Amino acid sequence: MSTTRDATASAEIDAEAQPAPCVRFDGVSLRRDGDGAVLRDLSFAIAPGSFHSLIGPAGSGKTSVLRLICLAETPSRGVVQIFGRDAAALRRPQRALMRRRIGAVFQPSAFIEHLSVRDNASLGPRVVGRKPADYESDVEELLAWTSLADKADAPPAVLSTAEKQRLALARAVANRPDILLVDEPAAGLDAASAQRVLRLLRDLHRAGTTVILASRDADLAARSGYPVLQLQEGRASLVDAPALETAR
Amino acid sequence: MTAPPARPRAGPIVGPGGPGRTGAGVAIFLVSLVVAVATILTVAAGGDAREWSARLRDPITIAVWASGLESADAAAARAADVAGGVDGVRAVRTIDATPIDAVVARIMGAPTRDPAEIRLLSIDTAADASAVAARVEGALHAGGVPARIDDHSWRSSAGLHAAAAAIACAAALGLVAVLFIWLACGRLTRREMTTRQTTLELMRISGASDGFVTGLFARRTIVLAIAAAVLGTAAGAVIAGAWNHYGPASVFDALRPLARADLAWILPWPLVAGVIAALASHLAARSTLRAVP
Numbered sequence: 001m002s003t004t005r006d007a008t009a010s011a012e013i014d015a016e017a018q019p020a021p022c023v024r025f026d027g028v029s030l031r032r033d034g035d036g037a038v039l040r041d042l043s044f045a046i047a048p049g050s051f052h053s054l055i056g057p058a059g060s061g062k063t064s065v066l067r068l069i070c071l072a073e074t075p076s077r078g079v080v081q082i083f084g085r086d087a088a089a090l091r092r093p094q095r096a097l098m099r100r101r102i103g104a105v106f107q108p109s110a111f112i113e114h115l116s117v118r119d120n121a122s123l124g125p126r127v128v129g130r131k132p133a134d135y136e137s138d139v140e141e142l143l144a145w146t147s148l149a150d151k152a153d154a155p156p157a158v159l160s161t162a163e164k165q166r167l168a169l170a171r172a173v174a175n176r177p178d179i180l181l182v183d184e185p186a187a188g189l190d191a192a193s194a195q196r197v198l199r200l201l202r203d204l205h206r207a208g209t210t211v212i213l214a215s216r217d218a219d220l221a222a223r224s225g226y227p228v229l230q231l232q233e234g235r236a237s238l239v240d241a242p243a244l245e246t247a248r
Numbered sequence: 249m250t251a252p253p254a255r256p257r258a259g260p261i262v263g264p265g266g267p268g269r270t271g272a273g274v275a276i277f278l279v280s281l282v283v284a285v286a287t288i289l290t291v292a293a294g295g296d297a298r299e300w301s302a303r304l305r306d307p308i309t310i311a312v313w314a315s316g317l318e319s320a321d322a323a324a325a326r327a328a329d330v331a332g333g334v335d336g337v338r339a340v341r342t343i344d345a346t347p348i349d350a351v352v353a354r355i356m357g358a359p360t361r362d363p364a365e366i367r368l369l370s371i372d373t374a375a376d377a378s379a380v381a382a383r384v385e386g387a388l389h390a391g392g393v394p395a396r397i398d399d400h401s402w403r404s405s406a407g408l409h410a411a412a413a414a415i416a417c418a419a420a421l422g423l424v425a426v427l428f429i430w431l432a433c434g435r436l437t438r439r440e441m442t443t444r445q446t447t448l449e450l451m452r453i454s455g456a457s458d459g460f461v462t463g464l465f466a467r468r469t470i471v472l473a474i475a476a477a478v479l480g481t482a483a484g485a486v487i488a489g490a491w492n493h494y495g496p497a498s499v500f501d502a503l504r505p506l507a508r509a510d511l512a513w514i515l516p517w518p519l520v521a522g523v524i525a526a527l528a529s530h531l532a533a534r535s536t537l538r539a540v541p
Contacts, residue, residue: 070453074541092458095541100455110446114263126258127456175455 020084021045022179022210023069028078030064038064041078044229044236046212048178051205053221054214056231062214063106065231066181069212070104071095083178100128103172103209107184109164111156117167118143118152124175135174142170146200162193169200179210186220198224261451262464267443269472272436276429276476277483280521283425284484284514290418291510296348297411303343304352306370307377308384308399309407311353314365315394323393324367330391334384336375343368355410356396377401426524429477433469433525434532441465441536448537458537466529473525477518485511 023046030039039061046052054062067073068080071087080087082098090098103124111120119126121142125135143149146166151159159167165185172180182201186194198220205211215221221228230237312327314320328340343349350363358366373380381399388395398405441448451461489511 071541072449072453092538096452096455096457099453102453104453106453110450112261112263112447112450115259115261119258122258123261123450124454126261127451127454127460129460132258171454 019048021081022048022083023212024079024081025065025068026079026081028068028075028080030061030068030073031076039068039075040233040235042231042236043078046210048210049205049208051201051211051224051226052213053224053226053228054212054231055216055218055221055228058216060231060233062216062231063183066104066106066183066212066214069179070102070181071099072104100124100175101178102181103175103177103179104181105165105168105172105183105185107187109168111164111167113155113157115155116153117148117156117159120156120167121148121152121170121174123171128175138176139170139174142174145203146170161188162190162196165189165193165197166200169197173204173209177209179212180204182211182213184215184217185213186215186217194220262440262444262447262468266440266468268436268439272432273472273476275432276473276521277480279425279428280477280480280517281484281487283421283517284481285488286418286421287514287517288485288488288510290414291513293414295507295510296351300348300352304368304370304400304407306339306341306372308371308373308381308397309343309352309356310369310371310384310388310395310397311349311356311358312367312369312393312395313353313358313360320365320367323395324369326391327369327388327393327395330387330393331369331371331384334380334387336373336380336383337371338374339372341370341372343370352407353396356398356406358396378404426520429473429521429524430528433473433528436472437465437469437529437532438536440468441533452540458534461537462530462533465533466526469529470522470525474518474522477521481514481517485514 025042025044028039028042029037031037042061042065054065056062064073068075068087069082071082071090074080074088083101085094085098087095087098112123115123118139122132122135122139125138126132140149140152143152146169148159148163148167148170151163156164156167165187169182169185172182180201185197185201189197194217201211201213202224213221213224310327310331312320312323314323318326324342328342331337332340345363345367347363349366349368350358350361352368353366354361360366371380371384377399378401381397385395385397388397396406398407400408402408448461451464
């Protein structure tokens with residue numbers, strides 16, 4: 001029994017049943033100087049409000065997919081559509097506006113070390129020009145949600161790996177994004193901490209956020225119970241999580 | 249009921265310090281100091297030149313000086329006699345002596361800078377000043393009067409040439425200062441952005457616009473440039489003032505005493521430096537940002 005489906009075909013089926021995809025890759029290739037082809041003719045679509053796991057071995061292009069979605073890179077070939085708009089056609093101010101609708105957590109989690117945990121969490125609202133009075137209570141809620149309230153005034157350097165992961169998550173969602181990209185959420189975490197992060201991601205998904213999680217950990221993807229996009233040598237295939245678990 | 253404790257104000261996104269800031273600050277300070285001193289000198293010299301222009305209103309000026317046993321006054325009297333007999337000369341006047349005459353005479357080629365040994369005369373002419381000047385020069389030379397002649401024409405006037413050279417030097421110094429601050433501020437902004445790639449990346453993926461990021465880095469450069477320019481300008485004013493009042497024999501001795509109004513001319517410099525810093529750092533920041541998608 002085949003457990004994989006062609007990603008493009010799947011996207012078309014999804015598109016019939018669901019609203020227009022918020023992320024669509026059409027024949028996307030990405031080449032980097034020195035690395036050669038990172039992605040090859042990649043096509044898939046992700047419906048708004050969905051939760052997808054992107055799995056694949058190291059170097060398969062997971063992080064590159066996330067970077068393309070959050071407009072941190074441009075494809076060498078093909079079309080990346082975000083919220084129905086061709087990313088390549090966006091002008092710089094439009095790209096900045098688009099990024100405000102996309103939260104991203106990359107590995108390793110980087111912070112502004114001289115700022116407190118609270119100030120790092122409020123970076124998003126701050127850089128888009130919101131007034132402190134408008135976002136302070138939201139940030140306090142986020143810190144409570146991620147169990148970082150008691151360390152709000154501490155510098156990020158004193159946080160544990162799990163706490164840093166949660167801080168990165170709090171920062172990524174501080175602007176209430178429509179899409180949340182999370183790269184290797186379980187990296188360096190024990191099973192309990194990884195489950196805790198996964199619970200937080202489920203909370204966000206339930207609240208309507210589209211979550212795209214990239215991980216080398218097929219177990220984590222299988223446990224999520226959501227559709228899995230498997231990347232292998234720069235190409236993608238869609239796998240159902242239960243099927244993935246069965247296959248294992 | 250007690251009010252909740254005030255939350256500390258959010259810290260600056262771009263932290264204090266950074267590579268190259270001290271060097272750039274010191275460089276802008278020194279340039280501002282030089283600009284301030286040069287501006288004060290230029291303004292003082294310009295004021296003197298205006299006074300000279302009023303006094304040297306006749307078409308020809310003669311500088312005579314003491315030579316051997318002959319005093320400057322005797323040489324001036326002899327020069328007036330000789331010049332008065334030259335064809336085309338309508339009147340010869342001795343100009344009241346002032347300390348700054350030594351500068352005028354020096355520019356005209358007199359061999360001394362001692363005001364006591366210099367006298368200036370002016371000649372009103374009935375014909376073409378250049379032709380009359382040539383004849384007067386010949387007559388003074390034949391009479392053995394130590395003198396130099398200036399006909400106030402752009403072609404041959406040493407005084408006008410010196411004034412033009414001084415204006416050109418002042419303008420060139422101003423341009424060099426502006427260019428220097430432009431380059432220093434642009435370089436500093438690029439360097440600060442390059443060494444803060446993580447902060448830049450975090451701001452970008454958080455949705456910061458180019459304008460926000462540019463403004464953040466440009467503000468730091470502008471504040472540094474204005475602060476360094478204010479300090480450099482103040483130091484320049486203090487040095488020029490001290491030189492004027494307490495210094496050894498110097499160029500200020502020949503100029504009229506510095507007035508407070510002269511110092512007012514250097515006040516806009518920190519603002520000028522700030523505007524240059526703003527333009528240079530904005531352009532540098534924008535070009536650095538445009539290197540990434």
